[in-house]
Amino acid sequence: MVAPSHQDPWAQVSEVVRLIHSGEARTRPELAENTRLGRNIITQRIQSALDLGLIRPSGEQRSRGGRGAEVYEFSGDQGRILAATIGTAELRVALTDLDLQIIESRRIEWDLMVSPQATCERVATEMEDLLRAHPEHAAWGVGIGVPTPVQPVTGRTIGPLIAGPHALEWATKLDIRTWFTQRMNSPVWTESISNLATLGAAAEPDSPSDLLYVRMGRGVSAGIISGGRLHRGADALAGEITHLTVDPSSTQICLCGRIGCLDTFASQWAVEAAAGRLLMSGDGGALESRAVTVADVVAAAEAGDPGCVDLILRAADATGRALASAVTWFNPRRVVVGGNALAMSHLFTGALTRTLNAQAPAGALQNLDLTQGSAERTEELRGAAALVTETLLSPSYLMEWGPGGFPIDVTKILDRYPLLV
Numbered sequence: 001m002v003a004p005s006h007q008d009p010w011a012q013v014s015e016v017v018r019l020i021h022s023g024e025a026r027t028r029p030e031l032a033e034n035t036r037l038g039r040n041i042i043t044q045r046i047q048s049a050l051d052l053g054l055i056r057p058s059g060e061q062r063s064r065g066g067r068g069a070e071v072y073e074f075s076g077d078q079g080r081i082l083a084a085t086i087g088t089a090e091l092r093v094a095l096t097d098l099d100l101q102i103i104e105s106r107r108i109e110w111d112l113m114v115s116p117q118a119t120c121e122r123v124a125t126e127m128e129d130l131l132r133a134h135p136e137h138a139a140w141g142v143g144i145g146v147p148t149p150v151q152p153v154t155g156r157t158i159g160p161l162i163a164g165p166h167a168l169e170w171a172t173k174l175d176i177r178t179w180f181t182q183r184m185n186s187p188v189w190t191e192s193i194s195n196l197a198t199l200g201a202a203a204e205p206d207s208p209s210d211l212l213y214v215r216m217g218r219g220v221s222a223g224i225i226s227g228g229r230l231h232r233g234a235d236a237l238a239g240e241i242t243h244l245t246v247d248p249s250s251t252q253i254c255l256c257g258r259i260g261c262l263d264t265f266a267s268q269w270a271v272e273a274a275a276g277r278l279l280m281s282g283d284g285g286a287l288e289s290r291a292v293t294v295a296d297v298v299a300a301a302e303a304g305d306p307g308c309v310d311l312i313l314r315a316a317d318a319t320g321r322a323l324a325s326a327v328t329w330f331n332p333r334r335v336v337v338g339g340n341a342l343a344m345s346h347l348f349t350g351a352l353t354r355t356l357n358a359q360a361p362a363g364a365l366q367n368l369d370l371t372q373g374s375a376e377r378t379e380e381l382r383g384a385a386a387l388v389t390e391t392l393l394s395p396s397y398l399m400e401w402g403p404g405g406f407p408i409d410v411t412k413i414l415d416r417y418p419l420l421v
Contacts, residue, residue, distance in 0.1 A: 010399035027069035083384035085145035093126040096385040116174040143384030145193035198223025199386045200379030208333035216339035246321040265318035295341040320355025338373020
């Protein structure tokens with residue numbers, strides 16, 4: 001989609017809404033100063049945003065010494081976004097408002113080895129049920145996260161970087177975006193779950209414009225916010241750090257066929273496999289003789305089991321080494337570590353911090369803020385909503401649906417930009 005000219009009226013409406021939403025400018029004089037548009041033009045653009053229900057008077061006034069100017073605010077409660085993530089062992093579905101506040105969310109245990117059709121049907125059914133439970137506003141769009149990278153133009157998933165479970169491969173054979181567009185009759189966008197988590201972390205009020213999100217899961221992935229924008233890379237593979245070599249002396253063979261990958265130390269499968277070997281050797285300690293999860297290993301380690309402590313420390317050291325490289329070449333202001341139980345473990349994050357401090361140059365660390373993601377992983381669902389909201393309010397899309405007054409004229413978008421779905 002070609003970006004409209006800054007002189008386009010809807011591009012100017014989009015900028016006015018963005019400035020009000022971010023709080024950078026909330027009165028007519030402030031908006032005129034920030035956009036360099038004349039007073040009459042600003043009045044017209046504010047009126048267009050008011051007509052769309054995107055902004056409203058806050059009831060406040062702000063003065064610079066003379067007559068007080070009316071203050072506007074973003075109308076985040078006037079629309080709804082459907083968000084979902086399709087994980088390897090669970091489905092998560094939520095309904096949010098335009099301010100990314102989660103109204104209701106649901107988690108469903110799910111085996112991704114189930115057919116693609118059944119998986120999509122279950123997600124769509126949950127979405128429809130959420131809309132019935134909250135009928136006040138229609139859904140403006142749908143954001144869906146998948147466990148593999150996504151081609152941003154077509155919305156189609158990209159196959160795993162290496163041979164992996166069949167569950168990670170089916171998504172490349174199904175056009176998820178078109179399937180949900182037709183089923184939900186709403187604009188749909190897809191993205192990798194790690195990138196959605198990154199967008200969610202970047203949506204926090206105090207978020208810096210340069211941020212790195214590390215997601216601990218079946219693999220270890222990362223998302224990059226650079227200059228306030230999601231960086232996907234030339235082939236949409238930016239942040240795929242799970243196969244960085246962190247220990248060339250290792251003898252553990254990775255799924256990619258090499259040795260010493262971060263994946264063999266800190267991925268879910270690696271930690272659980274190592275814990276299984278502890279059980280088989282009789283050194284499982286606090287672990288019970290059953291299918292062991294990462295959460296079990298973390299709990300046993302925090303209870304003082306030496307074998308599990310060693311597994312957590314090895315995973316943290318490997319992650320810290322990979323992160324030291326990323327922090328050095330990217331120089332983010334904040335790093336968020338989220339995902340599974342590893343990311344929530346103080347033992348893990350403490351050891352990771354020690355390795356990072358030892359491996360990365362001091363200049364890259366002196367202003368670095370290292371934080372944990374939320375235990376409920378809400379940033380993933382909020383990121384899905386952010387993807388939809390930011391796209392719909394962008395100049396290119398607002399000029400499409402703004403004249404009609406509502407952003408679900410899917411037919412018009414599909415007919416004019418078929419490659420986008």
